[in-house]
Each structure stands twice: as structure tokens, then as C-alpha cells.
Amino acid sequence: MDISNNLILVIVVTSVATFASRFFGILTAENISDKSKLFDWFNYVAYSILAALTARMIVFPAGALLESSILIRFIVILISVAIFIYSKNNLVLPTVNAFILLTFLSIMN
Amino acid sequence: MINRKYFFKGLKSLASSRSPAIALACSFIALGALMHNAGFNLQQAAASSFFTYALPGQLVMTESFLVGASLVNIFLSVWLVNFRLYPMSVALVPILKHKSQPRWKYYLSCHMIAVSSWLIMKETYKKIDQKYRLDYWFGIGCGTLLAAVISTLLGYWISDYLTTEMMIGLAIVNPVYFLCMMIGAMNNLKIIVAVLSGALLGPILYLATPEWSILIAGIVGGSIAFSIKDKKNGYI
Numbered sequence: 525m526d527i528s529n530n531l532i533l534v535i536v537v538t539s540v541a542t543f544a545s546r547f548f549g550i551l552t553a554e555n556i557s558d559k560s561k562l563f564d565w566f567n568y569v570a571y572s573i574l575a576a577l578t579a580r581m582i583v584f585p586a587g588a589l590l591e592s593s594i595l596i597r598f599i600v601i602l603i604s605v606a607i608f609i610y611s612k613n614n615l616v617l618p619t620v621n622a623f624i625l626l627t628f629l630s631i632m633n
Numbered sequence: 634m635i636n637r638k639y640f641f642k643g644l645k646s647l648a649s650s651r652s653p654a655i656a657l658a659c660s661f662i663a664l665g666a667l668m669h670n671a672g673f674n675l676q677q678a679a680a681s682s683f684f685t686y687a688l689p690g691q692l693v694m695t696e697s698f699l700v701g702a703s704l705v706n707i708f709l710s711v712w713l714v715n716f717r718l719y720p721m722s723v724a725l726v727p728i729l730k731h732k733s734q735p736r737w738k739y740y741l742s743c744h745m746i747a748v749s750s751w752l753i754m755k756e757t758y759k760k761i762d763q764k765y766r767l768d769y770w771f772g773i774g775c776g777t778l779l780a781a782v783i784s785t786l787l788g789y790w791i792s793d794y795l796t797t798e799m800m801i802g803l804a805i806v807n808p809v810y811f812l813c814m815m816i817g818a819m820n821n822l823k824i825i826v827a828v829l830s831g832a833l834l835g836p837i838l839y840l841a842t843p844e845w846s847i848l849i850a851g852i853v854g855g856s857i858a859f860s861i862k863d864k865k866n867g868y869i
Contacts, residue, residue: 536684537707538681538694539681539684541707542690545712546718546719546722546743549723549725550740553722553727566720567724569827570851570855571824572828573847573851574721575828575854576834576846577689578835579831579832579836580836580847582812583836586696587663589805592805605812615651618809618813619659622805622809626801627802630797
């Protein structure tokens with residue numbers, strides 16, 4: 525099998541594996557009310573999972589971020605969060621800042 | 634079929650000061666460039682973002698492909714890394730439900746569940762009439778999905794011009810966006826506990842079990858948040 529066919533299979537397998545979680549989530553939720561305790565539990569688990577994922581991406585990154593030091597990443601994150609709070613929850617400014625600042629610090633490094 | 638007014642209202646959330654468009658663009662530009670370097674062609678890169686539309690899983694897929702992992706291994710790795718979408722779906726659908734909406738719309742809409750779209754919906758749904766929340770969600774979902782696909786294509790095309798430093802800069806944008814969105818969502822004690830305990834447990838558990846750390850941290854952190862007392866928001 526050539527590489528092109530393999531890649532299509534890889535994309536299909538990845539899409540099915542991802543859609544499965546979304547779809548079973550829909551099926552599970554069919555009989556759950558947004559006022560139930562079970563809904564609340566799933567809600568807190570979802571927020572907690574996202575926080576764990578975000579923290580993992582910052583502390584133990586994969587890919588390109590591995591080439592930056594954890595200290596520099598923390599400095600960029602702290603400044604970006606400060607901008608977010610100071611700008612009354614604007615999300616464009618801290619994200620643009622994070623890109624420019626980390627690119628600049630990486631060049632300087 | 635789909636209420637246009639609410640669809641466009643959802644779509645417009647991408648043009649606000651709280652837009653996820655920049656964070657999405659940066660992440661998927663980096664992904665497009667990575668796929669170009671990994672040997673994907675343009676159509677395959679675009680198809681991956683359209684049909685999978687979940688960045689961590691696509692990164693795992695690309696890296697697994699590069700090291701020659703088997704299809705079964707790729708399936709299991711992607712399933713595990715994208716399993717967060719399961720509790721996210723369960724925590725989203727009940728707020729979208731309305732008896733006037735046909736079932737197929739729920740099944741179609743679940744493809745658009747991703748961190749950015751989910752966080753926007755959670756932040757804004759109370760302002761939207763329950764009857765039209767699903768249409769509003771389609772607007773958010775189509776906008777973010779389209780932004781992801783276009784950015785993947787852009788990243789693929791400009792990959793030769795992206796320096797290592799720029800790739801590093803692009804990679805920090807998504808976590809910064811998620812972090813800011815979650816800080817914005819921390820408006821009651823239970824959410825604060827869920828976010829803080831997840832953020833603390835995630836990296837600690839990663840040292841013991843990298844594959845399962847996110848899931849275990851989420852279940853433990855979420856359960857702690859669920860079980861604490863909060864006078865304003867509910868039960869023990």
C-alpha cells in the first residue's frame with residue numbers, strides 16, 4: 525500500500541476515533557436534564573479535564589513548544605493573563621501578545 | 634431548518650473581542666505546516682481538519698504516522714487523547730435541547746464540539762432563547778470549523794516561510810486562549826475548584842501516567858468540585 529492510501533486510512537481512523545466520543549456523548553445526554561446532578565458532575569469533569577489539558581500543554585508540551593524553556597513560557601503566560609484581566613476579558617490582545625512575545629524571546633534566546 | 638438569525642448570531646461570536654479566531658488560526662496554521670512537513674498533501678491536511686477537527690488528536694495522528702505506528706495504535710491513542718470530548722458533549726447537549734428541534738440536528742452538531750466552541754457556548758447560552766440554542770450553536774460551530782480548515786490550508790501553504798521561532802510562538806497561543814477563557818469562566822466556587830484541581834493534578838499525574846493523566850485528573854478534579862458545598866450554586 526502506498527503512503528497516500530495509508531494517509532487516507534490514518535485520517536479516517538483518527539476521525540472515527542474522535543467522532544465516537546462526541547457521538548456517545550450525545551447518546552448519553554439524551555435523557556439527562558440540565559438541572560440534574562449528573563449533568564453538573566459531567567460539567568465539572570469537563571472543566572477539570574480542560575484545565576488539566578491546558579496545564580499539561582504548558583508544563584509538559586509536545587512539539588515546537590518543547591524548544592522553549594518553562595521559565596519563558598511562564599513569563600509569557602503571566603503577561604498574557606495580566607493583559608486579559610487588565611483589558612476586561614479581551615481575548616484577542618493576550619493571544620496576539622503571546623505569539624509576538626514568545627517568538628521574540630525565542631529569537632533573543 | 635436552521636434559524637438564520639440565531640445561526641448568524643453564533644457566527645458573529647468569531648468577530649468579537651472574545652473571538653477564538655486568532656487562537657484557532659495560530660494552532661491550525663502550525664498544524665498545517667507540521668502536516669506539510671510530515672508528507673500530507675493539501676487535500677489530506679484540509680480533510681483531516683474538517684473531519685477530525687480536534688487539534689490534540691490530529692497532532693497525535695501526525696506524530697504517530699511519522700514514527701510508523703499501526704492503525705490500531707493510532708486509533709487508541711487518538712481516542713484516548715480526544716476522550717475529553719465525551720464529557721464535554723454530555724455537558725453541552727442538555728443546554729441545547731428543545732422539543733421543536735429534530736434529532737438529526739443534534740447528531741450533526743456534535744461534530745462541532747471542540748474546546749473553543751464549547752467554551753463560547755458555555756459562556757453565552759443563558760442569553761439565548763432555549764428554542765434557538767441549537768441554531769446558535771451551529772453558527773459558532775460552523776465558524777470555528779471553517780476557521781480551522783482555512784488556517785490548516787494557510788499553514789500548509791506558508792510552511793516554508795515559518796521559522797522555528799515562529800512555530801514556537803504559534804504553539805503557545807492555544808494554551809493562553811484556553812487559560813484566559815477558563816479564568817473568565819471561574820465565576821463560582823465549584824468551577825474554580827474544578828479548574829484549579831484539574832490544572833494541578835494534570836501535570837502531577839503526567840509524571841506517573843502520561844496517557845491517562847488528563848482523564849484521571851479531570852474525573853478526580855470534577856468530582857471534588859461536585860462534592861463541595863457551595864451556598865450559591867447548589868447541593869453538597
